[in-house]
Amino acid sequence: MIFVDGNPFFSSSSSTPSSGSRPSDLLVELLEHPSLVSATLSFKSIKERKVSAESVGSKLPASSNNPKYVYLFQREYATVDPKLVHYVGTDEATTCVGVAIRNRKNGMISVAHMDSPKIVDVGFSQMLKLVVGDDLDADLDVHLVGGFEDVSPDHARDRIMSKGKRVDGHSIPLCRKIFETMQKRLEKFHVQTLCVLRHNTKYDSQENAYPIFNGFLVETSSGSLIPASFDRTSRCPDEIVRRLRVSASYEDPNWKGKLLDTYDTKTDRFIIAPCIWTDRLVQIVKSLRSLSDSDILTMCSTSPLAEGPDFVENEKRLWNYLIEHQDWHMTFPMEQPREFERTDEGGWKMVFRHKDTKHTIPIKLH
Numbered sequence: 592m593i594f595v596d597g598n599p600f601f602s603s604s605s606s607t608p609s610s611g612s613r614p615s616d617l618l619v620e621l622l623e624h625p626s627l628v629s630a631t632l633s634f635k636s637i638k639e640r641k642v643s644a645e646s647v648g649s650k651l652p653a654s655s656n657n658p659k660y661v662y663l664f665q666r667e668y669a670t671v672d673p674k675l676v677h678y679v680g681t682d683e684a685t686t687c688v689g690v691a692i693r694n695r696k697n698g699m700i701s702v703a704h705m706d707s708p709k710i711v712d713v714g715f716s717q718m719l720k721l722v723v724g725d726d727l728d729a730d731l732d733v734h735l736v737g738g739f740e741d742v743s744p745d746h747a748r749d750r751i752m753s754k755g756k757r758v759d760g761h762s763i764p765l766c767r768k769i770f771e772t773m774q775k776r777l778e779k780f781h782v783q784t785l786c787v788l789r790h791n792t793k794y795d796s797q798e799n800a801y802p803i804f805n806g807f808l809v810e811t812s813s814g815s816l817i818p819a820s821f822d823r824t825s826r827c828p829d830e831i832v833r834r835l836r837v838s839a840s841y842e843d844p845n846w847k848g849k850l851l852d853t854y855d856t857k858t859d860r861f862i863i864a865p866c867i868w869t870d871r872l873v874q875i876v877k878s879l880r881s882l883s884d885s886d887i888l889t890m891c892s893t894s895p896l897a898e899g900p901d902f903v904e905n906e907k908r909l910w911n912y913l914i915e916h917q918d919w920h921m922t923f924p925m926e927q928p929r930e931f932e933r934t935d936e937g938g939w940k941m942v943f944r945h946k947d948t949k950h951t952i953p954i955k956l957h
């Protein structure tokens with residue numbers, strides 16, 4: 592159930608819990624709620640933090656000699672223990688939405704980079720497994736950042752294409768589904784930040800819409816939210832493989848309707864669960880490699896004008912890896928996950944397992 596200002600929230604068309612609320616009404620009225628508008632303005636007033644492997648240490652408290660953070664790519668999630676991790680965050684969200692949930696009692700935090708309504712229901716269950724456990728009465732603070740207004744939610748319900756298809760864009764259906772899921776679950780979700788859609792949209796001189804923020808960090812000790820963007824050195828470990836899993840997961844039945852397992856909470860290790868890619872994906876990638884940069888943007892992005900300057904380069908690096916590793920077993924030998932542990936310097940090293948032995952090989956952050 593959704594709470595605002597400590598009280599259960601229902602749209603004006605629904606005054607009682609039993610009668611329910613239409614997701615579209617919830618979405619519009621939450622976006623207009625004075626407390627959430629004020630909270631969003633406060634969030635937008637915070638200077639965006641630029642995160643890199645070199646600079647992250649200087650941005651953390653002086654007492655943090657070896658700051659630790661967890662980064663998430665699209666469709667990934669992680670639940671972190673504030674005793675083990677300083678920050679958890681994500682970026683590169685255009686039509687996607689970053690969701691952060693924090694248990695007020697135990698401080699556990701789960702963050703997800705949601706990209707489709709199809710993964711929301713199961714995704715929330717995945718996120719809440721370690722955050723809530725069996726305590727359904729726990730008070731959970733919720734922050735949402737991402738998505739932008741490609742179609743106004745006030746009019747999306749009434750805008751119909753000539754063939755009768757709804758014109759909702761990508762961000763609006765995702766946000767609707769997130770609120771619908773929170774409202775029907777038994778947990779108590781206290782919405783704190785709602786920097787999505789109209790509150791996360793800016794326009795250029797040609798009236799093209801762009802997101803104001805593409806990402807954030809959660810400070811785990813306090814639960815506070817900071818607008819953030821990351822460079823390639825801080826999007827780690829195992830960047831290319833994790834990007835590839837996003838594309839491959841659409842065809843892998845093991846990940847249907849799920850967020851991608853990425854991080855182990857108890858050991859503070861990245862454990863990149865296997866994902867199968869098919870020859871069909873390889874053939875698609877081979878055909879895409881011949882496209883111009885502008886065509887790659889158009890074909891591969893839900894929001895071509897809003898992508899970062901390295902979007903096309905990242906796609907090409909991913910495709911090159913896939914062509915060189917067409918059999919997914921080359922990346923996941925024996926169908927086992929790829930495991931990374933922290934180094935004393937704050938980076939990551941890969942842990943190779945073979946039968947009953949283990950050895951580690953250091954790798955660069957990027």
